[in-house]
Amino acid sequence: MDFDHITRPLSDSEAKAEAQRIIAEVMRPERQFPTSFRDDTPLPAYGDTPPEKQDDKRIVPAWAAGIAVASIGVGAGITGVGCGAWLVLQGLASVTLYGVLMVTLPFAGVAMVATAIGGAFSKARKSVSKTYYEGPVVQNTQINNTSHQRGMFSRTRNDVR
Template sequence: MEFENTTRPPLSESEAAAEAKRIIQEAYRPETPVRHIPTSFRDDTPLPAYGDTPPVHQDDKRIVPAWAAGIAVASIGVGAGITGIGCGAWLVLQGLASVTLYGVLMVTLPFAGVAMVATAIGGAINKARNAVTKNVYEGPVVQNTQINNTSNQRGMFSRTRNDVR
């Protein structure tokens, strides 16, 4: 099947060359540059001869939402804190790795101090209780030496019960 141009007569040699030149120039024509939005603000107002510069309003054009920036700052803080704790743990474990008498004493010293304070507090509370307690025994004292002994045995288990009365 052959393509026929029914709307126009065929182009002459010079017309075809001119049309080809136009199509090529249109295809390779440089595009108009896209206008970019400025990312900074420059204030060209003249500065006063002395004193502070008056504030200039700058529009807030953040790309990142405030909550995302807050989470980013918090995660940086948590990461820095964990890094500090890890460094401290590393230093403590490095100190514990070289076991010496002084190292062992320095590790156990806080525990011994806490135990000593707890013992002192417990002793003070015990003395305070004993000082306040006043036992007065009044009334008859009865001593029974009668013992009831019951024994039950069933199968391989046995049970003995002693009642002192």
């Protein structure tokens, strides 16, 4: 192999020839790569066979990797929830008046704010117009009551006239 071009720059024609040579060498169709290996050496008649190195080239599918990551996340999350529940239950095991007040104080504050906001909305929605009713008033006091009973079912109908 000629290394003269390392010390001096290549001309355009030399660079083109070198590029074509490299491309032709890489793209040679006779390049073959073995896809399997078969050991034809005879096995010993007695004793242990020496171990043969076997490369591990397994590819894990994406769905399996996703399930593994999800299961780790779920396990860590459940552990966190369990630790939190344990801490809360440990705190509730030693209940004092001040502890109960401290636990319920935020909830009472939120409820008070929600009640104030609801009251403000209900007052803002009320109309200020007054309605005056005028006209004749008719009051019917006659009730027509019919009742039918057959077996275990009965039906009552009230008509107001």
